[in-house]
Amino acid sequence: MRDVAVIGIGMTSFGELWETPLRSLWAEAALAALDNAGIDSVDLVTIGCMSSGLFTGQEHLASLLADELGMAGVPATRVESACASGGLAVRAGFAEVASGLCDTVLVTGVEKMTDVDGADATYALGTAADAEWEGFHGVTFPGLYAMLARIHMQKYGTTREQLARVAVKNHANGLLNPHAQYHLKVTVQDVVNSTLVADPLCLLDCSPVTDGAAALVLTTAERAREIAGDKPVVVITGSGMATDTVTLANRADLAELGAVKLAGERAYAMARRKPEDIHLVEVHDCFTIAEIMATEALGFFNPGFGGSAVEKGLTSLQGKIPVNTSGGLKSKGHPVGATGVAQVVEIVSQLRGEAGQRQVQGAKIGMAQNMGGSGGSSVVHILEVV
């Protein structure tokens, strides 16, 4: 198996981008990554996208987007695992380069979510839950995560304020990220007083509906070293995937994200790393409770201690393990198919020392954790400067 490096990164600004169609958003990110890598051709394009069918009436992105870039002919594939689609696009590109089937892969993620109204967006996102056993009964994602939050509060004493502090921290980080959807300082009071969406989750506990795209260029670590000159080379040292039951009702312990735990263990094993080795992590904070549960599942804190960790500042930019330095899904925005790729864009920026005002000093080992549905699937990557 060959070592795989990231040699290019790019992303659009995230936001409500009504004037830009999906294909243009995608091309902007793809061209930025190719430009950043300094190359103009690849052996394969992978595309993470949750539901261009329901959001824009367009499937077959593999052909549409390769064509949009003037690359018709190039092999291309779209992958989907709800909001973990971007992470799977990274994995698909990683496998192709690792195997020797391809030398250079353009890994991308995209979602155009604001071409439909709010109800249709909620319907489209709801297809990540079990349509027959959950969606049929009217439950949507804020409701599912609200149940997870309630159980976590009951089992571990996690507080309403601790949830709010995730949003406060991520919005503070997002203020330092020019690509973020919201540049908005929020306080604990702002969060707990925002509109109640699904008790205990308020509006400012929820990630937004977002348009955006992100892209990476992967190649062999060997080639990356040749072209890097004196720049740092960022290698993917660990890649782990896992699923869990799609319905919450079938899980043994609702206070634990089993797929995240398993995917993390698999990534740690491949990279031969432990949680203590990681310098920063982007986790899938689609709701504030999700960040707390993800940091526990990845072993950064013991079960039940994720909430107090945020409260103590352990996950802030200067903390023990900075979490979501990009602003996370909460502030940066959550174009669902793009998110998993954008997380890796942030980690690579940090490992290269190019993260500007939100730079984590001395960051050499980072992690990206992407998640589908209410934790029904997860993908984790570990990246290191070598």
Next chain:
Amino acid sequence: MRDVAVIGIGMTSFGELWETPLRSLWAEAALAALDNAGIDSVDLVTIGCMSSGLFTGQEHLASLLADELGMAGVPATRVESACASGGLAVRAGFAEVASGLCDTVLVTGVEKMTDVDGADATYALGTAADAEWEGFHGVTFPGLYAMLARIHMQKYGTTREQLARVAVKNHANGLLNPHAQYHLKVTVQDVVNSTLVADPLCLLDCSPVTDGAAALVLTTAERAREIAGDKPVVVITGSGMATDTVTLANRADLAELGAVKLAGERAYAMARRKPEDIHLVEVHDCFTIAEIMATEALGFFNPGFGGSAVEKGLTSLQGKIPVNTSGGLKSKGHPVGATGVAQVVEIVSQLRGEAGQRQVQGAKIGMAQNMGGSGGSSVVHILEVV
């Protein structure tokens, strides 16, 4: 790169299966393949599906289906490239085993198309074309392929009867396939007198709307040899993918399927094979003209000679290069995400000598060609008994 073998195959009967939900269809095929392989666990599940979102209101199949099989925890991924989704699922599994990331992969394809009415099915399928430049103007797939047929007729003199003979042959083959949707002998007169859909294509030139699923188990060739005993081992020796412009309007030559040609060339190069080496092929006959054009693009006949080849019987069961021994999409049915996997199921059956009444004597090298949209993407695999 490790050699990859197919050690298990399974599929549902194809048809209008109103009483069976997507997840049950899928599980039936998956369990059949696992049973055929004689194993009960895998390292990864890949799922080809075009649009479970539009057809059934359900995305996130990776989690849903792993769970349905009682395998929650296992890594899983869905891939999509319109009607080439199944072929991409094969490719994704191939890359994972070839790389060493996984040892054993369950490769699957599924589509449940009859839960929506005809207009909604046509809309969902139409998302494989360019929604803004083709779909917007009202063109649907019979129309797009009718244009390809007209151009092929004009440029090469391909006749209405030659198109019909594809349907006659494939329905004759389908009569010998217990899994086929239609067990129906048709004559040239039946085809040309059937309802006109998009001139020159009549109803019997078109593949149907179908529910169904298919599955394979892949592992390393080394392990396959260990467990095979005295049975033949079928190895994937070539894998090629390509795209073309998604819109017909942007192609240089509409009488040629460029993506099929490129994907075929890539598969031949990897397998170190030529068209003359192939003993039988499953091609993507979504419409009768597509089979003729695919056999030309894959190099079995010179451009313009695909039509006369059918007429001369060169592609029939006893011909020089039997094409679509399974009955093809035309007679076996076309559950779009399952098709690419079902093609490989047929090739493996033939290479194992298990194809019953439709067995091609002495078949040792086979090919499967899957296609998305009006040829906007294609995936080709070459399989050999070693």
